[in-house]
Amino acid sequence: xxxxxxxxxxxxxxxxxxxxxxxxxxxxxxxxxxxxxxxxxxxxxxxxxxxxxxxxxxxxxxxxxxxxxxxxxxxxxxxxxxxxxxxxxxxxxxxxxxxxxxxxxxxxxxxxxxx
Amino acid sequence: xxxxxxxxxxxxxxxxxxxxxxxxxxxxxxxxxxxxxxxxxxxxxxxxxxxxxxxxxxxxxxxxxxxxxxxxxxxxxxxxxxxxxxxxxxxxxxxxxxxxxxxxxxxxxxxx
Numbered sequence: 001x002x003x004x005x006x007x008x009x010x011x012x013x014x015x016x017x018x019x020x021x022x023x024x025x026x027x028x029x030x031x032x033x034x035x036x037x038x039x040x041x042x043x044x045x046x047x048x049x050x051x052x053x054x055x056x057x058x059x060x061x062x063x064x065x066x067x068x069x070x071x072x073x074x075x076x077x078x079x080x081x082x083x084x085x086x087x088x089x090x091x092x093x094x095x096x097x098x099x100x101x102x103x104x105x106x107x108x109x110x111x112x113x114x115x
Numbered sequence: 116x117x118x119x120x121x122x123x124x125x126x127x128x129x130x131x132x133x134x135x136x137x138x139x140x141x142x143x144x145x146x147x148x149x150x151x152x153x154x155x156x157x158x159x160x161x162x163x164x165x166x167x168x169x170x171x172x173x174x175x176x177x178x179x180x181x182x183x184x185x186x187x188x189x190x191x192x193x194x195x196x197x198x199x200x201x202x203x204x205x206x207x208x209x210x211x212x213x214x215x216x217x218x219x220x221x222x223x224x225x226x227x
Contacts, residue, residue: 004158009156031213033213035217040219041219042119042121042204042217042218042219042220043159043204043206043215043217044217045214045215045216048213048214050213056213056214091158091159093158095213102213103149103161103164104161104215105161106151106158106159106160107158108156108157108158109156109157109158
């Protein structure tokens with residue numbers, strides 16, 4: 001079946017502009033995660049959605065970052081008033097949302113460059 | 116504070132030899148560990164995992180070893196193949212939690 005898809009694959013924007021990044025999880029997966037990988041860094045957890053529960057936003061670096069998940073499927077990560085330090089690869093992952101241990105399946109990522 | 120550390124940013128190995136990638140962690144509450152492989156322009160893909168009740172898990176050419184007392188795990192690839200060239204991330208979590216803590220990755224290059 002189809003894996004996790006993300007769009008756009010690349011995004012170049014000017015400092016101060018808003019950007020929206022989209023994630024389509026694997027069908028039937030109730031858990032969805034956003035991560036960020038900056039140059040030379042590991043994957044940094046941003047936000048987690050599970051079913052209808054309140055999302056865990058503890059990893060969002062500032063209030064310029066927000067995410068929503070409509071209908072329990074597609075998710076959008078929005079960065080307002082982008083800054084150059086927001087340049088990174090943004091990765092989305094999904095998992096089944098059941099069981100004590102979960103394998104997360106990642107999308108290809110969106111490479112964001114803020115000029 | 117980096118809870119999961121991969122101290123070697125890169126590693127080169129001759130084809131057919133063993134590749135050993137190392138990972139250290141600081142949080143004794145971690146009890147589930149995973150390795151992911153990442154090719155350029157692709158997302159990480161799950162490779163192998165181990166829970167804290169085991170000290171070894173094997174899947175084909177890939178074996179993960181866990182030393183809980185040393186808070187250390189390693190991934191062995193034998194024999195190494197050029198297609199194994201990628202960035203390898205280790206990750207840790209607690210059973211029943213959903214957050215993975217990732218290391219910074221090790222870039223493996225397998226030379227033909």
